[in-house]
Amino acid sequence: MTIRFDDPNRPNSYIGRTVPRPNAGRLVAGRGRYVDDITLPRMVHVAFVRSPHAHARIGAIETGGAEALKGVLRVFTGRDLAEVCTPWEGKLLHLEGMKTPPQHPLALDRACWVGEPVVAVVGRTRADAEAGAALVEIDFGPLPAVTDIRTALDADTPVLHEALGDNLCFRKANEKGEVDRIFAEAHKVVEASFKTARHTGVTLEPRVILVDWNSGDGEMTAHVSNQAPHMLQVLLAGHLDIPESRVRVVCGDVGGSFGLKVHVYPDEVATAAIAKIMERPVKFTSDRMEAFISDIHARDHEATGRVALDETGKILGFDVDDWTGIGPYSIYPRTSAVEGLQVTNLIGGPYAFDHYRCRTSVVFQNKGICAQYRAVGHPVAVAITEGLVDKAAAEMGFDPIEIRRRNLVADDAYPLTTAAGLKLEGLSHHKSLDALVEAMDYAALRAEQKALREKGIHRGIGIASFIELTNPSPFMYGIGGARISAQDGCTVRMDPDGSVVALTGITEQGQGTEAIMAQIVAEAVGVSPQMVRIVTGDTRVTPFGGGTWASRGAGIGGEAALQAGRAVRGQALEVAASLLQAKAGDLDIRDGIIVDADTGEERLALSEVGRIVYFRGDTLPKGLPRELMQTRHFITSNYPYAFTNGVQASYVEVDTETGFVTLLKHWCVEDCGRIINPLLVDEQIRGGIVQGIGAALFEETCYDEEGQLLNGTMADYLVPMSGEMPDMIIRHVETPTEESELGAKGAGEAGTAGAPAAVMNAINDAIRPLGGAVTHMPFTPERILRALGTITD
Amino acid sequence: MKASIGGYAQAETVAHAIALLGEAGGEGRILAGGQSLVAALNLGTSEGDMLIDIAGIAALRGVKLDGDRLVIGALTRHCDLVRDPLVGEHAPLFAKAAPLVAHDAIRNRGTIGGSLAYADPAAEYPACAIALDAAIILEGPDGTREIPARDFFTGLFETARAEGEILTAITVPKAQDGERHVIREGTRRAGDYALAGLAVVMRDGRHRIGAFGLGDRPLLCQGAMAALDQGDVDGAVTALAQDVDPPSDAQASASYRRHLAGVLLRRIAADLGVAP
Numbered sequence A: 001m002t003i004r005f006d007d008p009n010r011p012n013s014y015i016g017r018t019v020p021r022p023n024a025g026r027l028v029a030g031r032g033r034y035v036d037d038i039t040l041p042r043m044v045h046v047a048f049v050r051s052p053h054a055h056a057r058i059g060a061i062e063t064g065g066a067e068a069l070k071g072v073l074r075v076f077t078g079r080d081l082a083e084v085c086t087p088w089e090g091k092l093l094h095l096e097g098m099k100t101p102p103q104h105p106l107a108l109d110r111a112c113w114v115g116e117p118v119v120a121v122v123g124r125t126r127a128d129a130e131a132g133a134a135l136v137e138i139d140f141g142p143l144p145a146v147t148d149i150r151t152a153l154d155a156d157t158p159v160l161h162e163a164l165g166d167n168l169c170f171r172k173a174n175e176k177g178e179v180d181r182i183f184a185e186a187h188k189v190v191e192a193s194f195k196t197a198r199h200t201g202v203t204l205e206p207r208v209i210l211v212d213w214n215s216g217d218g219e220m221t222a223h224v225s226n227q228a229p230h231m232l233q234v235l236l237a238g239h240l241d242i243p244e245s246r247v248r249v250v251c252g253d254v255g256g257s258f259g260l261k262v263h264v265y266p267d268e269v270a271t272a273a274i275a276k277i278m279e280r281p282v283k284f285t286s287d288r289m290e291a292f293i294s295d296i297h298a299r300d301h302e303a304t305g306r307v308a309l310d311e312t313g314k315i316l317g318f319d320v321d322d323w324t325g326i327g328p329y330s331i332y333p334r335t336s337a338v339e340g341l342q343v344t345n346l347i348g349g350p351y352a353f354d355h356y357r358c359r360t361s362v363v364f365q366n367k368g369i370c371a372q373y374r375a376v377g378h379p380v381a382v383a384i385t386e387g388l389v390d391k392a393a394a395e396m397g398f399d400p401i402e403i404r405r406r407n408l409v410a411d412d413a414y415p416l417t418t419a420a421g422l423k424l425e426g427l428s429h430h431k432s433l434d435a436l437v438e439a440m441d442y443a444a445l446r447a448e449q450k451a452l453r454e455k456g457i458h459r460g461i462g463i464a465s466f467i468e469l470t471n472p473s474p475f476m477y478g479i480g481g482a483r484i485s486a487q488d489g490c491t492v493r494m495d496p497d498g499s500v501v502a503l504t505g506i507t508e509q510g511q512g513t514e515a516i517m518a519q520i521v522a523e524a525v526g527v528s529p530q531m532v533r534i535v536t537g538d539t540r541v542t543p544f545g546g547g548t549w550a551s552r553g554a555g556i557g558g559e560a561a562l563q564a565g566r567a568v569r570g571q572a573l574e575v576a577a578s579l580l581q582a583k584a585g586d587l588d589i590r591d592g593i594i595v596d597a598d599t600g601e602e603r604l605a606l607s608e609v610g611r612i613v614y615f616r617g618d619t620l621p622k623g624l625p626r627e628l629m630q631t632r633h634f635i636t637s638n639y640p641y642a643f644t645n646g647v648q649a650s651y652v653e654v655d656t657e658t659g660f661v662t663l664l665k666h667w668c669v670e671d672c673g674r675i676i677n678p679l680l681v682d683e684q685i686r687g688g689i690v691q692g693i694g695a696a697l698f699e700e701t702c703y704d705e706e707g708q709l710l711n712g713t714m715a716d717y718l719v720p721m722s723g724e725m726p727d728m729i730i731r732h733v734e735t736p737t738e739e740s741e742l743g744a745k746g747a748g749e750a751g752t753a754g755a756p757a758a759v760m761n762a763i764n765d766a767i768r769p770l771g772g773a774v775t776h777m778p779f780t781p782e783r784i785l786r787a788l789g790t791i792t793d
Numbered sequence B: 001m002k003a004s005i006g007g008y009a010q011a012e013t014v015a016h017a018i019a020l021l022g023e024a025g026g027e028g029r030i031l032a033g034g035q036s037l038v039a040a041l042n043l044g045t046s047e048g049d050m051l052i053d054i055a056g057i058a059a060l061r062g063v064k065l066d067g068d069r070l071v072i073g074a075l076t077r078h079c080d081l082v083r084d085p086l087v088g089e090h091a092p093l094f095a096k097a098a099p100l101v102a103h104d105a106i107r108n109r110g111t112i113g114g115s116l117a118y119a120d121p122a123a124e125y126p127a128c129a130i131a132l133d134a135a136i137i138l139e140g141p142d143g144t145r146e147i148p149a150r151d152f153f154t155g156l157f158e159t160a161r162a163e164g165e166i167l168t169a170i171t172v173p174k175a176q177d178g179e180r181h182v183i184r185e186g187t188r189r190a191g192d193y194a195l196a197g198l199a200v201v202m203r204d205g206r207h208r209i210g211a212f213g214l215g216d217r218p219l220l221c222q223g224a225m226a227a228l229d230q231g232d233v234d235g236a237v238t239a240l241a242q243d244v245d246p247p248s249d250a251q252a253s254a255s256y257r258r259h260l261a262g263v264l265l266r267r268i269a270a271d272l273g274v275a276p
């Protein structure tokens, strides 16, 4: 039996409805349990001495002062930990030619960025550990720092890792068709350069890890604020020489992650190594200052791009040269090449054209490590693409909507493979654009803009179409040799009272994983969501899975939950059929009651099935299966990724005297396939848009030429705040994927993917009549005035 | 980072606080609303401070009239300034400035005395104080003294307050009939410290301009004031560029801040009806 998703009146129709989040009450009541809330017997705290230099040789380390301090238990250097922990290299086999040096939990001979952990001090309290850290003396010999992206490969730039020969971590070109000829012959070629700022994730809960080593069992337990517990289990086991089965990773409540908590961090591995050496629980809680210098950064991209068009405004091809600086090491285990790689895949993503070239050059620098952060590569590729398309439209006299109508891939053209080589199953660009035009009342908005311009008020409308990669298959990491699971599993169990417990390999970081899992399992089994409890984030308990990242939770984990739930339903019906002398196929489960499928007549409570199975199995026929517990795993197989699509619009007003931008309104029409919970999807889109607006207008991690961080507090690193956010109108088109019965794709990153480009295009639409354009994010008031030529010195 | 303090005591009276300051051997630190101090302690910018909490001293609270001057107690909070009727009537500049300071949670605790004593060059009140020609009242072991606001702010986070002294109040001349107060600033987000800002008082046809975020301390912009008194807005903007000496940092360059100040001045002149 398949679920009739198109019928909102079907029984148990929880998929597709806004259902309250089962964990919200607990969190609002202050009863969440974050890692820092956990105190274990004999627990101690670790603080790190971090490099104050961007690049320095590490000489003698004097730890005596710290060791003599009351409250300090032990001090560890890189050499101490290297004895129990092997180094790692963030490489993937399928990324040809990639280079990165071995990285240790604490720096050995050289510190390579401001914030790299060098010495660990263990104290009875965090304050003790910090006091000890202040007394450690390290003889640093400063070395020249590599900070500029474009000159990183020049002959006179120092080589950051001598053994690698140069500062190139990875380079890849994606080419199709005859780019040189097309651009030489095209009616119109438009060119521009773009910069996306280096910024970071700023999770409300900073990174935290508490590791215990039980020498009696030879077993490690790590409580950690992380998105991918099974990945971490495997990696901790490997580097600390513990059997995988003897490492348990537990991720309880996680206060936001955005991709930031899916990586291996040296200070976290150091904490685990120290727990093993000291044979006692060790906690590391990053504070906000440490977060700015030790959390991953992202999106330090500079690119030049061109688009070629014919006289009708039809796009013929794109040609983009992207450069990105990733800090001194490629992140482990996902690598820091993926953001650049995504740019080479995603340029021009929504459009139909034949000629394509995009190259990315990923270079080392003495700054914080860059890695995957919400919407990896998408905001960069969308900004370049949509910036070029709007510039072309303006120069050729097309309305931004019209040029998109002429070039977006037709809704009936799928399946297809794009010039960049992406396999697309089914998207809805035109339907989405039509819905956007209607939602924003585009014509009226243009009229208003025109009328106000005559009064000296400069408003702009910016449009950004995009595609978003979700539900990755092993093509992303697995084929590269990384033990990062693309499949996921769910175990569903019915207890005697007819209630249901579901254990899932995907994780909850605040986005509502538990809510959608409860809805899916509830509908699949035939009970109300209140009857379903969800267990996530414990490698000892849940099915082996990948966790929640790359917008995979709903699409992959959700399908596993649906199938496991349906299997338990089948089991319960089989038992019920035997009890009722009926055929299982004639029965259904609705709201916890076995009913006649045709008439809806109530036959038996599920709790009665539970009672018989668990307490009076003697009354059932011998040989009747009676396992009210089933596990299903799911992996995609037809497409490497389930792409989604959408389009955003931003309406802004630019104060052309001060350069200040006021966000007036924002729209997003998005197609994430089957919507499981409309409210949660809207929240994801909104939150994503806010982060995208952060990238466009506010967030920038600034370094000077020596690699010193210039802004490392919440006072000078500006996160987007509610006061500046516009109203957002969210609409949906639903094109379910046929890879799964559920049909869900991901929705977590779409907002972030499109918002920066929409805001950029809106600002440029506003200031174009004055003869300026901005392409260097974030668009600060000063950058806008410089673009307008108001400030020149 | 964990704050590392030397001690904490609650002062019951101003005299008690002064005595505690004296005993602290140079390590004494007044704790008022804690909205700047606690953040600084958590950043590890100082260690071993002996905190003297003055929040319970009733004498430092409240706003009152004293002849032709309005006296605002040091513990008057930002949120009090917004709604206090005496402030609204006699020193509306503070009532207009207070909503621009930080956010509700901070305004519920932060105090005018703390802001003035802290002397952040980008803070609103110090610039308002000099524009209003206010006086700062200090009490110490040797008694009480009064110092004109323009002489109180001596440098970056530096004031004329001696180590053993407490800032007990600020007094301002009562607004006269027809007096106009305007404050404008540019911030990237509501509640941030301003990139640049101007507080202007027009009294008897004369202007006093206090600039914030435009130097190492609040600045009295005499050149711009003289030009504005003549009704010469362009001249005032040109003079203002000389009056100020803004910093460059990750948020904005000195040139941008200087330019922004000029735009703000033009808008204020328009607010005040000074012919362009």
Ligand SMILES: Cc1cc2nc3c(=O)[nH]c(=O)nc-3n(C[C@H](O)[C@H](O)[C@H](O)COP(=O)(O)OP(=O)(O)OC[C@H]3O[C@@H](n4cnc5c(N)ncnc54)[C@H](O)[C@@H]3O)c2cc1C
Residues within 6 Å of the ligand: B029, B030, B031, B032, B033, B034, B035, B036, B037, B038, B039, B054, B074, B100, B101, B102, B103, B106, B109, B110, B111, B112, B113, B114, B115, B117, B118, B120, B122, B123, B124, B125, B165, B166, B167, B168, B191, B192, B193, B194
């Ligand atoms: C997020 C944020 C945003 C902010 N934005 C702004 C802004 O836009 N504009 C702005 O002006 N301020 C801003 N502030 C600072 C805020 O206004 C503080 O409240 C104010 O600067 C200090 O007042 P307080 O009472 O909290 O003083 P405290 O933090 O208690 O003390 C500050 C300093 O003054 C000293 N001190 C305090 N009272 C006295 C006294 N009576 N006598 C002698 N010394 C004293 C203390 O010893 C300390 O050195 C912001 C603060 C935060 C946290």
